[in-house]
Amino acid sequence: SVTAVCSGAIASDYQRLRVESVCSRLGLVSLAYLWKQDQSVLLNEMIANGIVAVTVKVAAMGLDPAKHLGHMESMFVVKEGNMKH
Incomplete structure (x- = not known):
């Protein structure tokens, strides 16, 4: 089963927050390893x-x-x- 979603958001708060919102509603963990790199x-x-x-x-x-x-x-x-x- 799926437990997390990994996104490529680097600098866009909009992108990161959208993915985090969807993950939150679905009970998933949001992973953004490239964030602020x-x-x-x-x-x-x-x-x-x-x-x-x-x-x-x-x-x-x-x-x-x-x-x-x-x-x-x-x-x-x-x-x-x-x-x-």
Whole structure:
């Protein structure tokens, strides 16, 4: 039987709280191992381990759907904690 749900929430309180709310209603434990981890370190680790991700939706200030949708995240360069395309 399922006892916990693991989410990939890193910095979004909205995402983390939504998962925690659903888990609470279902009597499950919410696990968020990536919560508040350094995003540039995580991205570099993902790229180094061959993880490829494609952006399918953007809902954050500074991201332009015309520019960012459909792009592979491994194309981003991380310098001094800032992601640059």
